[in-house]
Amino acid sequence: MAGTDRKQAGLSGGPPVILNQPQLGENIGLAARAMLNCGLTEMRLVAPRDGWPNERARSAASGADQVIDGARVFPRLEDALADLTHVFAATARPRDMVKPVLTPRAAAVGLRTLIAEGRKPGLLFGPERMGLTNDEIPLADTIVAVPLNPAFSSLNLAQAVLLVGYEWLQSADATPDYQHWGGGDEPAEKAELMNFMERFEAELDDCGFLRNLDQRPTMVRNLRNLFQRARPTSQELRTLHGAVRCLVDKRKD
Amino acid sequence: MAGTDRKQAGLSGGPPVILNQPQLGENIGLAARAMLNCGLTEMRLVAPRDGWPNERARSAASGADQVIDGARVFPRLEDALADLTHVFAATARPRDMVKPVLTPRAAAVGLRTLIAEGRKPGLLFGPERMGLTNDEIPLADTIVAVPLNPAFSSLNLAQAVLLVGYEWLQSADATPDYQHWGGGDEPAEKAELMNFMERFEAELDDCGFLRNLDQRPTMVRNLRNLFQRARPTSQELRTLHGAVRCLVDKRKD
Numbered sequence: 001m002a003g004t005d006r007k008q009a010g011l012s013g014g015p016p017v018i019l020n021q022p023q024l025g026e027n028i029g030l031a032a033r034a035m036l037n038c039g040l041t042e043m044r045l046v047a048p049r050d051g052w053p054n055e056r057a058r059s060a061a062s063g064a065d066q067v068i069d070g071a072r073v074f075p076r077l078e079d080a081l082a083d084l085t086h087v088f089a090a091t092a093r094p095r096d097m098v099k100p101v102l103t104p105r106a107a108a109v110g111l112r113t114l115i116a117e118g119r120k121p122g123l124l125f126g127p128e129r130m131g132l133t134n135d136e137i138p139l140a141d142t143i144v145a146v147p148l149n150p151a152f153s154s155l156n157l158a159q160a161v162l163l164v165g166y167e168w169l170q171s172a173d174a175t176p177d178y179q180h181w182g183g184g185d186e187p188a189e190k191a192e193l194m195n196f197m198e199r200f201e202a203e204l205d206d207c208g209f210l211r212n213l214d215q216r217p218t219m220v221r222n223l224r225n226l227f228q229r230a231r232p233t234s235q236e237l238r239t240l241h242g243a244v245r246c247l248v249d250k251r252k253d
Numbered sequence: 254m255a256g257t258d259r260k261q262a263g264l265s266g267g268p269p270v271i272l273n274q275p276q277l278g279e280n281i282g283l284a285a286r287a288m289l290n291c292g293l294t295e296m297r298l299v300a301p302r303d304g305w306p307n308e309r310a311r312s313a314a315s316g317a318d319q320v321i322d323g324a325r326v327f328p329r330l331e332d333a334l335a336d337l338t339h340v341f342a343a344t345a346r347p348r349d350m351v352k353p354v355l356t357p358r359a360a361a362v363g364l365r366t367l368i369a370e371g372r373k374p375g376l377l378f379g380p381e382r383m384g385l386t387n388d389e390i391p392l393a394d395t396i397v398a399v400p401l402n403p404a405f406s407s408l409n410l411a412q413a414v415l416l417v418g419y420e421w422l423q424s425a426d427a428t429p430d431y432q433h434w435g436g437g438d439e440p441a442e443k444a445e446l447m448n449f450m451e452r453f454e455a456e457l458d459d460c461g462f463l464r465n466l467d468q469r470p471t472m473v474r475n476l477r478n479l480f481q482r483a484r485p486t487s488q489e490l491r492t493l494h495g496a497v498r499c500l501v502d503k504r505k506d
Contacts, residue, residue, distance in 0.1 A: 034412070036405045064405065098435035098486055105423075106430035147428035148419075152289045152317065159287070162412055163419055166401075170358075175400035177359035182351035233351060 016042035021127040023049045029060025030158030032067035038165030043071040044080045086121040089140035101143040104164045108171035187231040196237045269295035274380040276302045282313025283411030285320035291418030296324040297333045339374035342393035354396040357417045361424035440484040449490045
């Protein structure tokens, strides 16, 4: 089954997510949901406009209660950052200041390295609409900028949290690129497949479909390649046997 | 400036996004916004519950009008898929059938390859809540499953479109992992930096801060390393010169 053997490493710890002066409770809730989707559980709120706790936040979190219940509120951004050693700030808007800028993918690697070294990094997001101010950006070590369509790059708060969190999770995720549903339903052994193909060809000979002997080898080759490519299971081969038998019996009636 | 030299290849063409029986106009709009964020512009809607056009969709699209205006509506899923050669279906729920499953990152590579070969792949998303049915899944070639926190993996429709679209865009994006804001503000030349450091040290000698000659080499080394690490620009060095001058003058008053 897809996903069951993925590494769980990304799901413990993880950097705190600091939302600076978020406005709508709904956006805080959606951000909490995106955080938990990505295994991030520690939320810090700086002066949320509509106060805290906030029922709209809880409702929008769609079950990410552990993030909502554990959220801590701080009066000032400086307080929310106080115990951190590195601050990664997400912003889409370039500013007129000298500052390193990482993609979310590169930032995720940086976060993992820092945490492995025992440092305490955090992910900072500004308020809806304007994002972090030019006075707040200098409190961050590094900027995280999501590469998007330059002509249309505006993300809402929860989407920004989702993309940065997604890369955090991917950076320690061991899900294979390619898997299969139906792990218990392996392709049938080749003998079963050959048995069906030969039976099918015999019936096609019998009904005259393969009577052109010049074309017969090519047609057989193509049909065999088609069934080979489909990699049928034993159950599917039994279904095909039954279908062929029914067609034959019907004809012979 | 971050992002200006990124490759534009990801922003033309791109597979159509098919939303099967979407319910809320708002979700269609949010999906359109996420699509355009990722350079995907062709939306197909199969039997949208609340009809089409839909003003709530336009409003939620936050300016992604080109996607909304270009959306085509189809009565049946089969019609929406008719001209495609490959269908990638996003679903979080494993089903009891044999089917290849890719991560969004691997799917993006597959999509690029198919498009480069002249094939016509599409990205299929099911309705809110239940997703694609077991009768719809067999119409797809490949499943796309986003690896998320297995204990909390539910995404809303627009978030699923965003993550799959994001990987599509990243797969042809040339944004360097590491950039700098302030490209015009290069670190000062080393002579300027040395000039400031020597002037600073001379003032620290003068005020007695470096009077312990045993410790002086270590302190000078540490201060130099600090300023070196900060890589100040010429403007920042002028500011530091001014600050030191002011402190000295004040003291000497």
